Every structure is written in structure tokens, then in C-alpha cells.
Amino acid sequence: MSxxxxxxxxxxxxxxxxxxxxxxxxxxVFFFVVVAAxxxxxxxxxLNTLRLIAPGVLWVGALLxxxxxxxxxxxxxxxxxxxxxxxxxPAPMPLLVAAKLxxxxxxxxxxLVLLAPLLGLQFDLAPQALATLMLTLLLGTPVLSLVGGIxxxxxxxxxxxxxxxxxxxxxxxxxxxxxxxxxxEAQISGLGIQAHISILLAMLLPAVxxxxxxxxxxxxxxxx
Amino acid sequence: xxxxxxNWFYFAAPQAFYGxxxxxxxxxxxxxxxxxxxxxxxxFAVAPTDFQQGEGYRIIFLHVPASWMSxxxxxxxxxxxxxxxxxxxxxxxxxxxxxxPTGALFAFLSLWTGALWGKPMWGAWWVWDARLTSELILFFxxxxxxxxxxxxxxxxxxxxxxxLIAIVGAINVPIIYFSVTWWNTLHQGASVSLTxxxxxxxxxxxxxxxxxxxxxxxxxxxxxxxxxxxxLQREAHTEWVKHLMSAKAFGGAA
Numbered sequence: 001m002s003x004x005x006x007x008x009x010x011x012x013x014x015x016x017x018x019x020x021x022x023x024x025x026x027x028x029v030f031f032f033v034v035v036a037a038x039x040x041x042x043x044x045x046x047l048n049t050l051r052l053i054a055p056g057v058l059w060v061g062a063l064l065x066x067x068x069x070x071x072x073x074x075x076x077x078x079x080x081x082x083x084x085x086x087x088x089x090p091a092p093m094p095l096l097v098a099a100k101l102x103x104x105x106x107x108x109x110x111x112l113v114l115l116a117p118l119l120g121l122q123f124d125l126a127p128q129a130l131a132t133l134m135l136t137l138l139l140g141t142p143v144l145s146l147v148g149g150i151x152x153x154x155x156x157x158x159x160x161x162x163x164x165x166x167x168x169x170x171x172x173x174x175x176x177x178x179x180x181x182x183x184x185e186a187q188i189s190g191l192g193i194q195a196h197i198s199i200l201l202a203m204l205l206p207a208v209x210x211x212x213x214x215x216x217x218x219x220x221x222x223x224x
Numbered sequence: 225x226x227x228x229x230x231n232w233f234y235f236a237a238p239q240a241f242y243g244x245x246x247x248x249x250x251x252x253x254x255x256x257x258x259x260x261x262x263x264x265x266x267x268f269a270v271a272p273t274d275f276q277q278g279e280g281y282r283i284i285f286l287h288v289p290a291s292w293m294s295x296x297x298x299x300x301x302x303x304x305x306x307x308x309x310x311x312x313x314x315x316x317x318x319x320x321x322x323x324x325p326t327g328a329l330f331a332f333l334s335l336w337t338g339a340l341w342g343k344p345m346w347g348a349w350w351v352w353d354a355r356l357t358s359e360l361i362l363f364f365x366x367x368x369x370x371x372x373x374x375x376x377x378x379x380x381x382x383x384x385x386x387x388l389i390a391i392v393g394a395i396n397v398p399i400i401y402f403s404v405t406w407w408n409t410l411h412q413g414a415s416v417s418l419t420x421x422x423x424x425x426x427x428x429x430x431x432x433x434x435x436x437x438x439x440x441x442x443x444x445x446x447x448x449x450x451x452x453x454x455x456l457q458r459e460a461h462t463e464w465v466k467h468l469m470s471a472k473a474f475g476g477a478a
Contacts, residue, residue: 147392150388150389150392151389154372154385154388154389155372155375158372158375158376159375159377160375161375164368164371164372164375167364167367167368167371168368168371168372168389170364171361171364171365171368171393171396171400172392172393172396172400174361174400174403174404175396175399175400175402175403178403178404178406178407179403179406182406182407199403203399214388214392217388218385218388221381221384221385221388222381222385224380224381
């Protein structure tokens with residue numbers, strides 16, 4: 001089996017599995033919606049305040065939601081042994097891991113991107129700010145999946161994995177949060193967003209390249 | 225392979241390193257204590273009162289060296305991690321593990337003394353300044369490393385997983401620092417700069433350098449002590465450790 005066929009096979013398999021367990025996918029998405037709804041309740045319905053905090057709140061919500069989803073990334077495959085089969089297969093492991101990461105982003109990151117404008121409306125964001133929010137999430141959530149994947153691989157089968165994972169990866173998410181939410185704020189206050197978008201892209205590209213290798217190194221440690 | 229005549233890998237063996245660390249330890253500890261005492265004396269007795277900040281500035285003698293150490297130790301951890309993953313040496317993982325608690329301690333000390341300094345100078349215990357924020361995140365990175373390595377029971381797996389997360393963290397530290405600086409300038413909130421300190425009196429500089437040196441030696445001494453403990457724990461099944469322990473138990477000099 002050629003490498004690209006292995007990639008698409010893993011991708012299709014993961015997507016099919018995710019669609020068969022819809023509740024797991026939807027839980028993380030609804031978590032995002034609920035968190036975003038809690039902030040106005042806690043802070044008050046003043047639209048000026050809400051507009052001010054919207055970029056940060058929505059980005060932090062997306063960050064936490066994608067972190068919740070991370071725990072599922074390798075867990076099931078680790079338990080039923082298919083991860084070991086992937087490590088043993090002739091296809092390069094980083095490629096298979098990349099397929100898993102892409103599938104994971106498609107089911108956990110992309111819904112956030114698509115939902116964000118709806119939630120942004122509740123915070124009274126202008127159309128242009130909504131577009132910027134979507135764009136930054138589109139560039140930023142893959143980084144979260146890619147960097148978080150390393151943490152998910154390292155905490156496989158470890159005591160208290162979930163809490164540990166959040167302690168490991170949340171500090172690493174800081175740059176994405178800063179530039180993601182920063183771009184929306186810059187858009188609202190009339191500054192250009194070019195620089196923010198460039199930097200988000202500059203974080204995405206090395207993450208796309210290096211993360212599959214780091215993830216498979218971490219998975220091999222876990223499988224030893 | 226060994227053309228220089230020096231076997232660099234000799235002390236990579238835990239048994240050899242255990243003896244070397246034991247010999248170095250007392251010297252380092254004594255030097256750290258002496259230099260620390262000298263530094264504190266210079267800082268708190270000799271150095272003149274600052275005309276702007278009064279006596280409050282004297283916490284600089286603890287704050288700045290602690291911040292330096294917290295960053296240096298993370299670099300050292302990354303160094304040992306790279307070494308451990310490339311050469312697969314047992315000692316590297318133990319070194320990284322031994323460094324982490326001291327690094328976390330210094331990061332915490334840096335934050336705490338910073339708060340104590342900030343209150344009289346800026347009127348606030350905490351400002352979201354770029355340096356403070358990145359120091360806080362560095363502290364979180366230490367905690368993450370310690371939590372991960374202590375959650376994994378198998379020491380070899382723990383070493384490798386810790387090494388990987390230490391390296392990923394070290395790559396991220398400059399990015400985090402850069403992004404936080406950017407974020408802070410955008411917000412234009414508390415624009416307090418720690419960098420525009422007036423040219424320091426020579427005696428203050430000396431006090432700070434002495435303290436920094438004392439912290440270095442303290443760190444090395446403590447890390448060696450901790451590594452010795454790790455070595456004994458991991459090599460407990462080997463002959464030389466059993467021999468050492470029985471020799472100690474019967475009152476002989478080890």
C-alpha cells in the first residue's frame with residue numbers, strides 16, 4: 001500500500017469512527033457553546049462590555065473545548081491495540097499520525113470555526129470582526145490540535161491523564177491565544193490584522209511539519 | 225574513538241558519577257554559602273540606599289538572580305533532554321528530573337519577590353507585564369514537567385516523555401516571550417518597564433553578581449545531591465549499591 005493511500009485510509013477510518021460516535025464529537029462542541037453563554041450571565045448583558053471581551057472569551061472557549069477533545073485523539077486506538085499496528089506497519093508512522101491529526105481537527109476544530117460567528121453575534125460583534133474571528137480560528141485551531149497532540153500522546157495511559165494533559169498543553173497554547181484574540185481586537189479597534197494573520201500562519205506551518213514527528217516519537221515512548 | 229586521552233563518557237555511568245558528585249558536593253555547598261553570605265552582606269549592609277526606590281530596591285539581590293536561574297535551569301533541562309534522547313544515557317534523565325524542582329522553586333521565588341518589590345514601587349502586587357507573564361508561564365511549564373514525570377511509573381518511559389516535553393517547552397519559551405511582549409504593547413495597560421533602571425552603582429552590581437554565583441553553586445550542589453538519590457534509587461538492584469549500603473550499615477566509610 002502506497003503512503004498516500006495509507007494516509008487516506010487512516011483519515012477515512014477516523015472520520016467514520018467519529019461519525020459513528022456523534023455524541024463524543026458533539027459534547028466538545030456544545031461545551032464551547034455553553035462556556036460562551038456563561039460569560040454574559042456572569043458579567044452582565046451590557047453590550048459594550050460584551051463586545052470588548054468577546055474575542056478573548058470565544059478564543060478561550062475554543063481553546064478549552066479543543067483541549068477536551070484532545071483526550072480522545074489516541075485513547076481508543078491505544079486501548080484496542082490499533083496504535084501498535086500502526087507503529088508496526090510499513091507506512092511511515094508520522095504520516096499516519098498526521099492523518100489522525102487531520103481527522104481530529106476536522107471533527108473537533110472545524111465545527112468551532114463554523115459555530116464561532118453564531119456565538120459572536122450573541123456578543124454583538126460586527127460582521128467584519130466575525131469574519132476575522134473565523135479566519136483566526138481557521139488558522140489557529142489546527143495549531144491547537146497539532147501541539148496538543150504531542151501532549152495527548154505523552155499522557156497516554158498515564159494516571160490522571162486528563163488533568164495532566166491540560167497542565168502540559170495549556171501553557172503552550174498561549175501564543176495562539178494571544179495572536180488569535182489579538183487579531184479580532186485589532187480588527188475591532190481599526191488596526192490592520194495582517195501582522196497577526198502572518199504570525200498565526202508562521203506558527204501553523206512549522207507545527208504542521210514538526211508535530212507529526214514529535215507525536216510519533218511520543219507515541220513510541222508510550223508503546224514501549 | 226577515544227583519541228584525546230580523556231574518556232568523556234566515563235562519568236556518564238551512574239556509578240562513576242555517584243562518586244564524583246559525592247566529592248564535589250561539600251565544596252560546592254560551602255562555596256555557595258560563603259558567596260551567598262558575601263553577596264547578602266554587600267547587598268544589605270554595604271550598598272547605598274537608592275535615591276528613588278529607598279530601601280525597597282534591595283530585594284533585587286534575590287529577585288534578579290532567582291529569575292536568571294529559573295531561565296538557565298530550563299535551558300539546562302533542555303540540554304540534558306537532547307543529550308538523553310540522542311545518546312540514550314541513563315544519567316541525563318536523572319539530571320533533568322533533579323533540575324526541575326529547583327527550577328520551579330526559583331521561578332516561584334522570582335514571582336514572589338517580584339510581587340514584594342512591585343507593591344511598594346508600582347503600587348500593585350501584580351501587573352500583566354510581559355516579563356511577569358512569561359515567568360508565570362515558565363513556572364507552569366516546570367509544573368507540567370514535574371507532573372508528567374511523576375505520573376509515569378516506569379522511570380525510563382518517564383525520562384523520555386519528560387525529555388520530549390522539556391524540548392517542546394524550550395522551543396516554545398522564546399515564542400511565548402515574544403507573543404506576550406506583543407500582547408502587552410497592544411494593550412498599553414500597565415506600561416511598567418523593568419529595563420530602564422538607572423546605571424547601577426558598582427557595589428550593587430557586585431552584590432548581584434555574587435548572589436547569582438551563589439545561586440548557581442547552590443543549584444549545582446542541590447542537583448548533584450538529588451542525582452545521587454536518584455542513582456541510588458534506580459540502581460538499588462546492582463551490586464555496587466548493595467555493597468555501599470551494607471558498608472554504611474556497618475558503620476564503615478562509604
